[in-house]
Amino acid sequence: QVQLQESGPGLVKPSETLSLTCTVSGGSINSYYWTWIRQPPGKGLEWIGDVFNSGTTNYNASLKSRLTISIDTSKKVFSLNLKSVTAADTAVYYCARGVVGITGTQFDYWGQGSLVTVSS
């Protein structure tokens, strides 16, 4: 059974860097798009970006200038770094597995989510 687990600080100060890690267990890390999605409190889902096992990344244009996503396939972990955060970055951050099929990409496994609050 594939499992994803987010880890990282729950509180980040404004202007600092938000860093989260997602650990993958129970399955291969190869041939999937390892994805970050966030959800501000009481709001909908926003795709942040992803990384393939090769290290190739895709980023949401609205976050691209502040965003780095990386992967360590040997440890089966991938990471999110979002710099210069503001209160607008307060959200539950989910990691998810993106699987590509003949009808596009679905997010079939998700972590439980990590609430990150940006506040001084």
Place this chain on the structure above:
Amino acid sequence: DVQMTQSPSSLSASVGDRVTITCRASQTISSYLNWYQQKPGKAPKLLIYGASSLRSGVPSRFRGSRSGTDFTLTITSVDPEDFATYYCQQSYAAPPYTFGQGTRVEMK
């Protein structure tokens, strides 16, 4: 970016009711449309992919369909565990992957 518009934003239903949720894409997305269910405090769960394919293990009362750029999620007979928020997501013109704003299904 492709905009996904869900309707209604919320609805009330009784156990056993038939419920329909609609998602409209701002441009053609073929059948590259997925549906997720999210319960409070939990991560979303994939229900349907490719507009109409049921994920393994998902009850058959969930059905998805497509008509042009309009997509429908139907719950044929609402079960108590189905009260949740539902999101559509497109992957045709992606990245970025975009989600609808969500439809909350509440108990009447």
